[in-house]
Amino acid sequence: MEYPSKLIEDAVNEVAQLPGIGKKTALRLVLHLVKEHQNKTQTLTEALRKLRANIKFCKTCHTISDDDECSICHSHRRDRSMLCVVEDSRDVMAIENTAQFRGVYHVLGGIISPIHGIGPSELTIDSLTARVANHGGEIKEIILALSPTLEGDTTSFYLHRKLKEYPVKITSIARGIPMGGDLEYADEITLGRSITARILFN
Amino acid sequence: MEYPSKLIEDAVNEVAQLPGIGKKTALRLVLHLVKEHQNKTQTLTEALRKLRANIKFCKTCHTISDDDECSICHSHRRDRSMLCVVEDSRDVMAIENTAQFRGVYHVLGGIISPIHGIGPSELTIDSLTARVANHGGEIKEIILALSPTLEGDTTSFYLHRKLKEYPVKITSIARGIPMGGDLEYADEITLGRSITARILFN
Numbered sequence: 230m231e232y233p234s235k236l237i238e239d240a241v242n243e244v245a246q247l248p249g250i251g252k253k254t255a256l257r258l259v260l261h262l263v264k265e266h267q268n269k270t271q272t273l274t275e276a277l278r279k280l281r282a283n284i285k286f287c288k289t290c291h292t293i294s295d296d297d298e299c300s301i302c303h304s305h306r307r308d309r310s311m312l313c314v315v316e317d318s319r320d321v322m323a324i325e326n327t328a329q330f331r332g333v334y335h336v337l338g339g340i341i342s343p344i345h346g347i348g349p350s351e352l353t354i355d356s357l358t359a360r361v362a363n364h365g366g367e368i369k370e371i372i373l374a375l376s377p378t379l380e381g382d383t384t385s386f387y388l389h390r391k392l393k394e395y396p397v398k399i400t401s402i403a404r405g406i407p408m409g410g411d412l413e414y415a416d417e418i419t420l421g422r423s424i425t426a427r428i429l430f431n
Numbered sequence: 432m433e434y435p436s437k438l439i440e441d442a443v444n445e446v447a448q449l450p451g452i453g454k455k456t457a458l459r460l461v462l463h464l465v466k467e468h469q470n471k472t473q474t475l476t477e478a479l480r481k482l483r484a485n486i487k488f489c490k491t492c493h494t495i496s497d498d499d500e501c502s503i504c505h506s507h508r509r510d511r512s513m514l515c516v517v518e519d520s521r522d523v524m525a526i527e528n529t530a531q532f533r534g535v536y537h538v539l540g541g542i543i544s545p546i547h548g549i550g551p552s553e554l555t556i557d558s559l560t561a562r563v564a565n566h567g568g569e570i571k572e573i574i575l576a577l578s579p580t581l582e583g584d585t586t587s588f589y590l591h592r593k594l595k596e597y598p599v600k601i602t603s604i605a606r607g608i609p610m611g612g613d614l615e616y617a618d619e620i621t622l623g624r625s626i627t628a629r630i631l632f633n
């Protein structure tokens with residue numbers, strides 16, 4: 230596509246580098262900003278600039294935070310005996326949204342993926358083992374809440390091997406047929422596991 | 432969704448105001464920027480800021496442009512006897528991309544849509560009639576290239592009534608079955624029109 234304006238072209242090229250945004254969507258977004266009042270673009274760019282310049286990562290759990298310590302780690306109402314290990318900060322938000330977990334988190338910053346060149350040393354695994362070693366008495370259970378993919382399972386397995394020397398219970402989130410899911414269309418592994426890991430009807 | 436960070440929340444709220452971007456997509460984009468180097472966010476926001484601050488609209492055809500006159504109106508190689516009327520600048524880019532049109536354009540800046548409160552006075556229709564009146568001898572044909580929707584057809588009809596007093600030929604882009612389209616799934620109006628407006632096989 231040729232653009233009638235260098236300004237448009239530059240903006241489209243930048244926006245199209247965002248994940249899941251192609252050139253056509255980028256052009257639509259950019260032309261939307263052109264149509265709107267200039268203040269709109271200013272508040273948008275200012276919010277992004279401020280975010281990137283000031284965002285921090287919690288020194289304890291590595292989730293994104295406005296301060297050196299995130300609001301969850303800072304809170305006195307969280308149960309520090311339960312530690313939930315997740316891939317990234319988005320998972321923390323998703324689990325917080327369920328209001329089913331009152332423990333604390335540990336954000337790995339990714340999962341082990343040799344194809345993408347991500348090994349254990351790229352993740353916050355050392356920080357996790359240090360946390361468990363130093364607060365061993367306090368942490369009673371570690372819940373591995375990683376995606377049920379090949380990489381997620383590999384990471385869970387690796388973490389299990391690393392953590393089993395400590396006196397903590399290591400669990401994993403349940404796998405099974407999701408709510409509203411259709412048995413007929415569930416894959417064999419999920420369906421098989423949902424039968425072997427069946428739960429008592431109450 | 433609750434966010435662990437005010438900076439994230441502000442950025443998500445701003446990004447989610449873009450068309451077609453919901454809160455979840457906004458969060459994904461924002462977290463992508465947080466992961467990337469700070470320069471990335473800087474070049475993105477700078478491109479958007481520059482665009483919005485410096486973009487102009489061509490004084491002749493009203494398409495977006497870096498200068499007071501767009502490159503198409505400025506060019507001496509365009510056929511000024513053909514004037515193509517479109518809804519917005521994106522349509523100019525789309526038609527330019529086909530390389531099938533060597534005339535000049537007129538961007539209406541929208542289409543007549545009473546539901547959205549857009550009447551003829553909100554559009555550049557006066558500028559269009561002035562252009563035709565002042566360069567009447569030069570402009571031989573006006574091609575109405577508006578979307579084949581109720582609003583598009585209304586606008587075309589309105590323009591036709593406004594322009595028929597001038598000695599110009601008024602045409603409309605062809606409607607019919609699109610390339611790769613399936614007759615079976617074409618709507619009745621399109622299929623009916625494609626038969627009455629059939630073209631000679633050559």
